[in-house]
Amino acid sequence: MKKVLIGIGTILALIFAMIIGIVLKESDEVKAFDRAPVNVAEVKNGIYEGYSETPLVKVQVRVTVSDGRLDNIEILKHECGKGLPANVIVDEMVSRNDIDVDAVSGATVSSEVIKDAVRNALRD
Numbered sequence: 001m002k003k004v005l006i007g008i009g010t011i012l013a014l015i016f017a018m019i020i021g022i023v024l025k026e027s028d029e030v031k032a033f034d035r036a037p038v039n040v041a042e043v044k045n046g047i048y049e050g051y052s053e054t055p056l057v058k059v060q061v062r063v064t065v066s067d068g069r070l071d072n073i074e075i076l077k078h079e080c081g082k083g084l085p086a087n088v089i090v091d092e093m094v095s096r097n098d099i100d101v102d103a104v105s106g107a108t109v110s111s112e113v114i115k116d117a118v119r120n121a122l123r124d
Contacts, residue, residue, distance in 0.1 A: 029054040030109055033116045040097055041068035043122050049076070050121025052113045057083055059110070059117040061090070070094045073118060083110025093118065 033052070048063045060077040063070065073090035080086075086107035093101055099118050103111035 026054050026056055026109055030112045033112065034119070035100075036119075038099055038119050038122045040065065040070055040099075040122065043068070048121040048124065050117040050119070050124065052116035052120055054109065054113060056081060057110050057113045059113045061114065061117045061121055063118055063121045065122070069097050070099075075114065078110065078114070080107075080110045080113075083107040083113075086110035086114055089114055090118075 043065045045066050046064075048065065049060065050063065051058075051060045053059065058077065058079040059075065062072075062074040062076055064072040064074075070093055073094055075087055075090060078084065078087060084107070086104045087110075089101060089104055089111050093099055093115075099115055099122075101115070103115075
């Protein structure tokens with residue numbers, strides 16, 4: 001019985017270590033995003049698609065720009081764990097005509113990946 005408990009403890013410790021490793025990698029990748037501002041007023045009218053990902057979150061967006069304003073941001077794909085509440089961030093971006101808005105509490109990584117995907121769309 002003691003060997004079984006030690007085995008279970010070892011497996012749990014390995015799982016915990018793997019989770020910590022993934023979380024740290026996720027954090028490092030988000031920190032590495034190019035956060036240079038995008039001046040929406042200088043973006044030509046059009047429809048743009050962008051993509052961004054980390055190990056746990058993948059986002060694809062379609063951004064419509066009209067007359068120097070964010071007219072619409074559509075999330076085409078958002079693969080994540082509990083980050084779906086971050087989807088509302090696009091409404092604030094359109095309302096403020098700015099990509100650099102606050103992250104949604106409890107969905108910070110998804111918020112940052114969405115913002116990165118929008119920046120990537122407008123830079124291409």
